[in-house]
Structure formats: structure tokens, C-alpha cells
Amino acid sequence: MNPPRYPQGHALLIGVANYQQVTNLPAAILNDAQDVAATLTSPSYCGYESKNVVTLLDSEATRAAVLNSLAELATRAGTDDTACVFFSGHGAVVGPHGAEDSVLVTVDTNLADIEKTSISSDEFAQALSQIKAKRVLVFIDACHAGGAAISKTLTDGKGHEFKSGYSSNTFAKLATGSGRALMASCRASEVSTVFSRARNSVFTTALLAGLKGAADKSNSGFIKLFDLFNYVAEEVPKQIPDGQHPIFKADNLEGNFAIALSQGGKKSAASSLIESSASPEDLWVTLELALIELYPFGPRDQEIWSRAGGDLSRLEFHSTGRAAWHSALRKLKQGGGGRSINFLTLLRIALEDFSNHPTLAAMNSPGN
Template sequence: MNPTGYPQGHALLIGVANYQQISRLPAAILNDVNDVAATLSSPDHCGYPPANVVTLLDANATRTAVLKRLDELATRAGPDDTACVFFSGHGGIVGSPGNEDSVLLTVDSDLADIENTSINSNELAAALAQIKAKRLLVFIDACHAGGAAISKSLTDDKGHELKSGYSQNTFAKLAVGSGRALMASCRADELSSVFDGARNSVFTTALLAGLRGAADKSASGFIKVFDLFNYVSEEVPKLIPDDQHPIFKADNLEVNFAVALSQGGKKSPYSPEIMLTVQEELPWSVLEKILVELYPFGPRDQEVWSRAGGDLSRLQFHSTGQAAWHAALRTLKQGGGGSNINFGSLLSAAKEDFSNHPQLAMLQTS
């Protein structure tokens, strides 16, 4: 079996440039969504199943449609999955100074009735909270500079005006929860730049490079959340020095979790990270990490436990793949899990599936 897919990956990507009643944005915003979608669903990059990558562009990105698709994402993404939500478009700031909040502006938003035609931060946070995936990453590329003169305010042709951007309070609210993180294109007092004639915004240019493998500096075969943010936060200021700084918010995030494959899962057998891991850690610990990575749904994933001679009825049920593997290997070390399974048979079964995996190759069956 060739590890060229990331079946647990789900994404909802939203982009609005041609607003019906508000200042329009450059075409790069639509390119951003299309290019991120193509990268996520490419077997040579992130490996998401194309059917799991949903896009809403311009006329299709109404308030009703966005909320409906968020609800669908919550339905299709299970606890062991990874979910990404990407929004590129206008954000607006409402409320009084010191008590500011933000709204996400959909294609049909009306400045004359902003309360009923936008998605406020409480609605968006509630929609995100319904997503069961233990790994959720939200990208917001808003407060755009470029195109119309919309740097600090949004206008329509009726004289209405709304401050452009997102508040820090909103960013923090959207990142609440274990395993949840938010990455935004710029600070609240900055602009998200789009160079004239550029295909993508500055933020998304760096994000795309990171997702296409540049963020995987250790050649682990995975794009991980901290590595991705570190890459983007270093690259954006190089493209536009001193004017734009991406921000990262996480409420309770301790694990540098994977969000996608890197270059289709390509790993380097000479990666310093891989060499040190195998040399310094006990084989059982190394095997557990590898199995969690390759079989994220636990011992039942691809029937690997049964194929290795194990008996699934001897294992306890756990809500996450990581917890299931930890308990299963602990049982195996104590002589349980089935009369015909052992460290060697489990390792051999994994090697049959992933014959080119460098860490597996370094482990010994005896």
C-alpha cells in the first residue's frame, strides 16, 4: 500500500471578491481559494480526498450557504479527522471602542443591515465548536489592501460605512477548544497585502509554499501546525518587510499535530529528526508514534491488528486513534491482544503496507 493519501483531511474554503453591495476585492482572493483547494487535494502535496475539499466562491458564498457548509463539515469530519476552514474576503468590526467584535462578510452582506446579513463571531465560533475533529485549523485572510480604496473602511453606494478588519477578541474566540488553532494573515492594525498583478495575496503565497512542502523542513512527510505557522510567519515579512505579520492563536494546543501530507507523504531517510528519534527512543515508543501516524483510526484501521495476528475483541474501545494505539501496545507488551500477535508481527504488517517508510525500515522485528 502506498501512503499517498490523507483520507482524514476535510476542508471548507470560502472566498469572496465580487461583493454584491460592498467594495470589491482583487481577483487574487478567488485564486487563493482555488489554489489552496488544489494543493490540499493534490496527491503530490497534501493528499486530501478531492470530495472532502469544498469551495464556496463569490455568488455561492452567501450567509446561508456558508453556515450550511460549516454544518455539513461538522457532520462529515469525525473525531479522528483533521478539518481546515479557510476564508478570504472582507471582515468588519462592529461595537464600541474597547468592546469591539467582528463579523465575517458574505457575498450578500448589506451594510445597511449588517446584523442580519453577516456572520458574527458568536455564530462562527458556535459553528466551529460543532466540528468534532480533534484537529481544527482556521485560516483567515482578511483586511485586504489592494484594489478599491478599502484599507480602513468598507463602503457601499448608499453612504454606509464599516470599519474593515478583525478584532483580537474575535481571533481568540475562534481558537477556543482543545486541538483548535487559528492563523490570520495580519495583526488587527495591519493590512493583508495583495501586490498588483500577483496571483495570490502575500499571506496565501507563503501558505501555499508551506503546504507544498517548504514547512516540512525535517522531511517528516507531514505538514504540522506549528511548523506551518513558523514558516508562514517568517516568510510573509520577507515579502513585505515591517508591514504585515501573521498571527497565531490557540487556546489549548500542546501537540504539533499534522494537518496534511507533505509532498504526498515523501520522507527523507536521512532526516536528522528521523535518525535521532530512532536512535534515542525505545523501539516500542517509536513504533507507537509511527502507527498513530500511519493508522490514525487505531488498530482497526486497514485491519492491521488482525492481519498481524491480533484479536480485536481483546482490545478496549477508545474514542481516538492515538488513545487506542497507546492502550493496544500497552496490552501487547503485557502479553495480551491475541495469541498470535507480537511486536515483530505488527511491525511486519506495517512494513508490508509502507515498505518505503524510513523509520519502519530502521526498526528490527526481533
């Protein structure tokens, strides 16, 4: 039996520790990018396809290569996919006081000509806006402090110096756009801690644990956006009390959408099994909950309603996916929604998309 996969997941991981002309960072920064990539592609954890995950480390992470990889991600990720961008490295604050902006510092950044050799927040935001996926999540782990050697400045040893990190304005800019969200390792006034001899930064340690299943406290079989941030936001301050607080920015999110499998899609017995004696109404409720989870944008998400034989023109418009599903299934139970669609066609099309989803599989069993 093939292990569960999450083929709609795409990611770009960037880690820079050894800069050509800028202060270096701890080796943990490279581990961060590599370990997140390994977790995303593991069939035991997130289930992403290896071909959909690109990693750029140190010399690979030039300004040109990062921009090209973002453009390639925009080409590769479809409308109904999930796209994640992870960056661990330096950020630099630029601009006048009160109107600070930030740049992403690539391996070849020259502080003497920082505007032309780094990636501005406008360039980064523009690259993200080209990604067609309805769900885009950006992770920023920057403004690093290695052990007790806390520094909030970025220098090249030649007299050029910038404040390290990212401004609040930049965080908001990178999260702009429908279905966009940003998770950063710390507030603009804080540092992202890396303990001496630790494999990962404190932020990425918590992120990895969350992606490996700790964030899926309900054992739903999926890592969901808000659950992941809530877990990371609770865990990091346990290690750095009153010193580091992850932040979350989002724009026009429809709900707590899934971004990966949890422990390879493993669900608890209580959540994955449907008793064969369940009433027809119970089955409708269970299908509705599953569809809201898997297609959070409603019956138009991945065109599931049309593929199941339905007619979208017969459905009413609703501002949220949850409301749209409730209305559509109520109409379907009454015989509406299209001549060729019914409970079974909708269930079987969902199973084609998520063949290893335990709840859908149980509903399709002979006993039901």
C-alpha cells in the same frame, strides 16, 4: 501503484472578491481559495480526497451557503479526522470601542443590516464547535490592501461604513475548543497585503509554499501545524517588513500534529529507511516515534490500541499523547496491554491506516 492519500483530511475553502453591495477586492482573493484547494487535493502535495474539499467562490458564498457548508463539514468530518476552514474576503469590526467583535462578510451582506446579513463571530464559532474532528484549523485572510491602495474601512457607497478586518476578541473566540487552532494573515491593527498583479495575497503565497513542502524542513513526509505556522510567520515579514505579522491562536492542543501529506508523503532517505540490522530496542523507539506522529492523542486515537487487540483498561491515563504512548509501549514490551496485542499487530494496524508511510513499511519488511 496508487499515490499516497490523506483521506482523513477535510476542508472548506471560501473566497469572495466581487461583493453585491460592498467594496470589491482584488481577483487574487479568488485565486487564494482555488489554489489552496488545488494544493490540498493534489496527490503530489497534501493528498486530500477531492470529495472531501468544498470551495465556495463569489456568488456561491452567500450567508446561507457558508453556514450550510460548515454544517455539512461537521457531518462529514469524523472524530479522528482533520478539518480545515479557509476564508479570504472581507471582515468587518462591529460593536462599541473596547468590546469590538467582528463578522464574516459574505457576498450578499448588506451593511445597512449587517447583523442579519453577515455571519457573526458567535455563529461562526458555534458552527466550528459542531465539527467533531479532534483537529480543526481555521485560516483567515482578511483586511486586504491591494498594492498602494490601502484602506481600513468597508463601505457600500451609501453612507454605511465599518472598520475592515477582525478584532483580537474574534480571533480568540474562533480558536476556542479542544484541538482548535486559528491562523490569521495579520494582526488586528494591520492589513493583509496583495501586491499589484500578484496571483495570491502575501499571506496565502507563504501558506501555499508551506503546504507544498517548504514547511516540512525535516522531510518527515507530513505538514505539521506548528511547522506550517512558523514557516508562514517567518516568510510574510520578509515581504512586508514591520508591516504584516501573521498570528496564531490555539486552545488545548496536544502537540505538533500533522494536517496533510508533504509532497505526497515523500520522506528523506534518512528518515524513511530503517536498517535491517537495527536492534529490537531501536525498532521499539522508531515505532513509538511513528505512533506519536500519526496518533498524537495516544493509544485511544482512532482506537488503534483496541483494533490491534489491546485492552485500554490495562493502560494508565496520561495527560499527553506522547506520555501515553511511552507508557503503553513500555507495558507492551513487558507483556502487558492486552492478551492479543503485540509489536506486529500494532504495526500492521497502523499500516492499514497509513499504508504509504515509509517508516512503517520499512519496519514491516522481511529484513526486520
